[in-house]
């Protein structure tokens with residue numbers, strides 16, 4: 001009974017990742033031996049230097065790599081995720097509203113739910129006025145906001161977000177962080193890759209530090225401090241610098 005209680009307190013697994021190796025070409029793995037969990041309501045930050053293999057790991061997690069051996073499980077195996085890529089992926093010939101409608105129909109959102117969520121998110125990200133415009137005419141930040149609105153509208157079990165901070169203005173960043181927090185309270189798990197270590201340190205429960213294609217440290221900040229041989233006051237950046 002005690003064990004069950006402890007498990008519940010820690011939250012169920014939202015995402016389980018076990019990559020043996022993954023890459024873009026046969027016989028040329030870019031990442032190897034990357035394994036971690038994201039629990040419900042938890043934010044796990046994927047960090048590491050340029051070219052370490054974070055985006056490749058993320059692509060492996062969402063099944064975008066043709067050359068991968070390993071397993072990825074969302075919830076009990078039937079969970080759903082939203083992926084917010086580093087570079088917005090949008091159709092040239094569809095308006096913002098049409099993008100939202102398409103995503104909602106793929107996720108089988110009811111019409112009333114779709115409209116209520118879409119309106120609320122457009123308002124929050126100050127995009128209501130451009131809903132009938134083509135995202136191809138948007139700035140980089142507006143395109144990124146479009147991707148975030150789509151993700152948050154779906155309210156999936158897991159969010160997979162690749163470097164979200166570059167390009168967002170301060171207000172959009174604040175809205176994004178607040179929405180992430182309320183989604184965590186709903187029970188969503190979040191995997192976020194980022195270079196913004198002070199924000200990662202503030203909002204992340206656990207961290208996976210990747211270097212040269214594999215995990216060099218993982219766990220809570222206290223775990224990472226220990227694994228990096230640092231002191232109890234060390235920032236995530238100090239640990240990162242020592243380990244990479």
Ligand SMILES: Nc1ncnc2c1ncn2[C@@H]1O[C@H](COP(=O)(O)OP(=O)(O)OP(=O)(O)O)[C@@H](O)[C@H]1O
Pocket residue numbers: 024030048049050051052053054055056057
């Ligand atoms: N499409 C691709 N085809 C072949 N190699 C790739 C491709 N994309 C990335 N790589 C290689 O994989 C390695 C890891 O790249 P990846 O994009 O995963 O790093 P990252 O940790 O996300 O880096 P950054 O912080 O710079 O975004 C790099 O050596 C890169 O050259």
